Amino acid sequence: MTARKLSISVPPEIEETIKAAAAEEGKPVSAWLAEAAVEKAHLAELATQARAAMAELLADFEREHGPLPEESRQRARQFLAETGLLDDASGRAA
Known part of the structure; x- marks a missing residue:
């Protein structure tokens, strides 16, 4: 696999968190x-699929x-907001 160099900026406390987590897992930063980026992208895709399934279930x-x-x-909106599946700005499933 070919690797590409990417430069990022993070606050110092995040840098320390990243370095500690990488060291704990015995991996280079x-x-x-x-x-972590792949996992985040995967979780975002799962959330998108969950929102689509919720909309389909509600319609059915x-x-x-x-x-x-x-x-x-209202109870469903509250639950979705608490779980991060609701876009706070619009009040609709994100």
Whole structure:
């Protein structure tokens, strides 16, 4: 695999966190950061898939049973906000 050099800037406390985590895993900082980036991208894709599945499930439910009550929608919004799956600015699934 060909590696490309990438320059990043981080606050000093983050630098120390990164170095400590890489050392704990016995990896070079660059390898640890590359793995962290891949993991972050994978988690973002999973979140996108989860939001699509939630929308599909809600649509299926509402087709069969009618609109979801507002109280249930509010509880769902609160849960999604707490789990980071809700875009705070719009109040809609991110």
